[in-house]
Amino acid sequence: MNVESEEPRRQRLTRAEAKARTRALLLDAAARVFARKGFTGASVEEIAESAGFSIGALYSNFSGKEALFLELLSDRGRDRVAQAAKALHDVGTEEAVAELGRLLVDVADNDTDFASLQAEFWLYAVRNPHVLETVAATTREPRQALEGVMRTALAQRGAPGDVSPQAVATVVGALWQGLVRLRRIDPDSVPEELFGQALGWLFTGINASDTPTPADTD
Amino acid sequence: MNVESEEPRRQRLTRAEAKARTRALLLDAAARVFARKGFTGASVEEIAESAGFSIGALYSNFSGKEALFLELLSDRGRDRVAQAAKALHDVGTEEAVAELGRLLVDVADNDTDFASLQAEFWLYAVRNPHVLETVAATTREPRQALEGVMRTALAQRGAPGDVSPQAVATVVGALWQGLVRLRRIDPDSVPEELFGQALGWLFTGINASDTPTPADTD
DNA sequence: GTCTATATCAAGATAGAC
DNA sequence: GTCTATCTTGATATAGAC
Numbered sequence: 001m002n003v004e005s006e007e008p009r010r011q012r013l014t015r016a017e018a019k020a021r022t023r024a025l026l027l028d029a030a031a032r033v034f035a036r037k038g039f040t041g042a043s044v045e046e047i048a049e050s051a052g053f054s055i056g057a058l059y060s061n062f063s064g065k066e067a068l069f070l071e072l073l074s075d076r077g078r079d080r081v082a083q084a085a086k087a088l089h090d091v092g093t094e095e096a097v098a099e100l101g102r103l104l105v106d107v108a109d110n111d112t113d114f115a116s117l118q119a120e121f122w123l124y125a126v127r128n129p130h131v132l133e134t135v136a137a138t139t140r141e142p143r144q145a146l147e148g149v150m151r152t153a154l155a156q157r158g159a160p161g162d163v164s165p166q167a168v169a170t171v172v173g174a175l176w177q178g179l180v181r182l183r184r185i186d187p188d189s190v191p192e193e194l195f196g197q198a199l200g201w202l203f204t205g206i207n208a209s210d211t212p213t214p215a216d217t218d
Numbered sequence: 219m220n221v222e223s224e225e226p227r228r229q230r231l232t233r234a235e236a237k238a239r240t241r242a243l244l245l246d247a248a249a250r251v252f253a254r255k256g257f258t259g260a261s262v263e264e265i266a267e268s269a270g271f272s273i274g275a276l277y278s279n280f281s282g283k284e285a286l287f288l289e290l291l292s293d294r295g296r297d298r299v300a301q302a303a304k305a306l307h308d309v310g311t312e313e314a315v316a317e318l319g320r321l322l323v324d325v326a327d328n329d330t331d332f333a334s335l336q337a338e339f340w341l342y343a344v345r346n347p348h349v350l351e352t353v354a355a356t357t358r359e360p361r362q363a364l365e366g367v368m369r370t371a372l373a374q375r376g377a378p379g380d381v382s383p384q385a386v387a388t389v390v391g392a393l394w395q396g397l398v399r400l401r402r403i404d405p406d407s408v409p410e411e412l413f414g415q416a417l418g419w420l421f422t423g424i425n426a427s428d429t430p431t432p433a434d435t436d
Numbered sequence: 437g438t439c440t441a442t443a444t445c446a447a448g449a450t451a452g453a454c
Numbered sequence: 455g456t457c458t459a460t461c462t463t464g465a466t467a468t469a470g471a472c
């Protein structure tokens with residue numbers, strides 16, 4: 001009967017740890033199911049069972065479906081892109097551009113749930129004003145990380161000083177998202193090199209332009 | 219029996235015309251409700267009543283919820299962008315770029331349902347393999363129209379001959395989609411001029427680069 | 437802390453009236 | 455051709471057992 005007092009060697013968990021582990025497993029499952037079925041289409045029952053628990057366990061850890069979804073937004077929102085952008089910070093410019101290209105293909109092809117979840121978050125935001133700002137904030141985080149990369153990239157390439165790294169980061173981020181989504185449903189139209197090629201055009205154009213206005217005939 | 223042979227003066231509708239009108243009204247309502255609630259979140263009851271009809275009328279015109287959704291995809295999928303791109307075909311290059319910029323802001327700010335519907339279609343496609351190709355096809359149509367615009371734009375700007383109009387059209391389209399979505403949840407990060415500015419960089423860079431695109435023989 | 441059982445409700449779809 | 459009434463299912467959330 002003294003099960004709990006046994007030696008905690010071999011990964012025996014305290015109650016708090018067990019609960020935290022359950023929470024984490026539920027969040028993982030939620031990410032999968034929400035991505036595959038959508039917010040409304042996903043049932044809490046499927047999420048719970050997919051994590052290996054029952055509905056009761058889910059409601060013991062989260063107040064409901066929406067709370068679980070929003071928790072997921074906080075946890076996963078910043079993850080991938082911010083992390084990648086930070087990793088690129090240390091890398092030289094030319095390699096960074098190539099690396100970004102590879103990252104695009106990798107995410108689009110392998111982490112298929114990622115783009116779906118992003119789309120779900122976006123839709124939830126435009127439909128629920130009370131979380132719009134929260135979702136907007138999670139998109140700003142990775143974009144700011146990217147802005148850092150762009151700042152050094154522009155400097156190293158000797159771009160005109162009046163070019164806004166923020167604008168470039170926004171453009172690169174938007175292009176990335178657009179291409180990932182398109183590649184997902186029409187891979188042939190987005191070959192592996194396209195993103196890198198586009199970045200090449202972009203940076204060349206930025207360098208060549210002395211003013212940020214497009215009405216500048218060369 | 220001779221109902222159909224009555225004079226159609228004074229907007230009296232034949233049975234076929236009445237049915238067609240009902241169908242059209244249901245499709246309009248469906249576009250609204252699907253955009254606002256999502257495919258799963260939207261109820262056929264709300265769609266029917268939003269169009270001013272009952273559930274029965276809906277099922278008399280469409281075999282079910284999915285059929286209605288897919289019908290919408292065929293009707294609205296090509297609409298906006300293809301139409302716009304074709305209009306741009308006649309316009310000179312410089313004006314076309316500026317016009318595209320204005321179009322972005324207009325769509326993002328005014329036709330709010332458009333982007334939501336697009337996102338719904340995309341999600342439905344990645345989740346339902348049997349319609350993936352259909353959705354992909356509807357994205358190809360406007361992209362091909364855009365490709366025509368890009369071809370003349372590149373020629374007028376004297377771009378290297380080995381630059382693929384198809385690649386440029388894909389990039390411009392993806393960037394457009396990405397920026398529209400971002401502006402929807404974070405307008406400050408996508409100022410009105412950003413799209414035009416990005417296009418300027420892009421075309422300048424294309425002109426300056428002699429680097430060949432991967433040989434693309436259509 | 438987690439599970440089982442259940443109350444409550446809303447949705448998709450159908451059948452027959454008009 | 456459209457409407458009303460209804461069948462059936464599956465969902466969220468809760469309450470009490472272990």
